[in-house]
Amino acid sequence: MSGTNPVVRVDGVSRWFGSVVAVSDVSFEIGPGITGLLGPNGAGKTTLLRMMTGLADVSDGSVTLFGQPVRDNPALYGRLGVMSEHETVYSFMRGRDFVRMMARIRGVPDLDRAVEKAIAQVDLTEAADKRMGTYSRGMRQRMRLAATIVHDPDVLILDEPLNGADPRQRVHFQNLLRRLAGDGRTIIISSHILEEVEQLAETVLLIINGKLAASGGFRAIRAALDKRPYHVRVIATEPRRLAGHIMQLGSVDAVNVDPDGALVVLSNNVRDLQVELPRLAQQASIGLRRVEPLDDSLESVFGYLVER
């Protein structure tokens, strides 16, 4: 972000609840485009997002949006669209009425046009006159997104927005966010699912234990992840013979044979191993029945990054 004015600036932000530190001295800047806030459950993402929206106060540090403090600054909220992780809606309200109300209290001038456009963008025009209490989880999320974008905000902050969406809705959701970002908006989405962020965000902020563990382009972070020590479980027709061949690979540090005959391979470069292992097995005429990562959970990925 150097050389340009960041849209969002988080500067030395901490938040603690009694003796529990939820967010610790986090600093970053965000500009236009899609930024992913990635971290396991309980990492502090939601607390951080809440401070970025002004819903929660910081214990230390500052958060600014367009250079202005975001906390207790209602005038700024007209430029901000926020979709929290909580999926509660006014169940008695029809979808269209909900979006209309949100547009009205945000002072949208051409109300009817804006409401219809927002609902059409989330592909819910046909269901707009049904009560929100009858919606599926995915529909509720989409109608909430319509209410979030109805006032055409410059900044969108979305906390776990893809929760409850089916695969088709996910694709629609992702395309919509890309389109909105393409118009120059700043979009921040949080997720605990690596692939979700990978598909959407150009820039990633990794939050672990309330700290910023890494930030930057997704490819650079992914490359760093690929180079971490990685355990892979391999089930093959001839495990001991395969173990001998595997040890010759440069991407492998160690191989153990489990009592049940499965191999546990410790790789220093999982991407190379992905390419080399099938080729090696084919050359040696050994059947591969199953290859599975043992520590591919987000928590273990984050654990590695924190320890580096």
Next chain:
Amino acid sequence: MGSLFRLTLHQLTGKWRLIIMTVLASLPVVFAWLIVRGTRAPFVDEFEAIVLSTMLAGSIAPLIIVAIGSVAFGNEVEDRTLANLTLSPLPRWQIVLPKVLGTLAVAGPFILGSAFATGFIAFNRDATAVAAVTAGIGVGLLMYTSFFVWLGLVTKQAIGVGLLYIVLWEGFFSGFVEGIRFLSIRQYSLALMNGFDPRRFASEAHVDFTAAVIVAVTVCTVFFVLSTRRLRTMDVP
């Protein structure tokens, strides 16, 4: 503000709430009717003490308002929809005002209707007395509303705290402890009734009418400002 007012009305008018309010509001009316129809008509002082002071001003009115006012914001805090409102460019007072007006619009007809009917039966259609009862209770309604709406913003146990306040403070201590009477909404309601109709409520009113008017305005203003301030400074769930 119209949108938030309509939203508030919808949130506060559940079937069970309306039933409970109807039952509560009917109690003083039925009680007054039974007393008047009884074999020994009570002295005016007795009636004012039991039905108007203890029952209507000290119990029924605050009970109805605590059930409505404390959830005006309390429900939105509980179900985490308050952020929908606070993340809008509206000045905070424009969020508080529809909540207060919504509470008044829902609770008001029940309480004022109850006060009017009770006074009408008890004072044998004496227009001045009926107006005094209704106006005194009405001003109490304003004070209780501003207080309980604020309470719904500061604690998730607003109804419990409100009930404790009604039972212990308004119902018990303010009736016996001289100093506390000056901090009781019920006392100011009675003082206002006495001010509007000096022939009545003299034995129950322990506060000067002018002081009651000043305090009523102050209480409403202070709690409205506190609600607005709370909305600005709280962590919205």
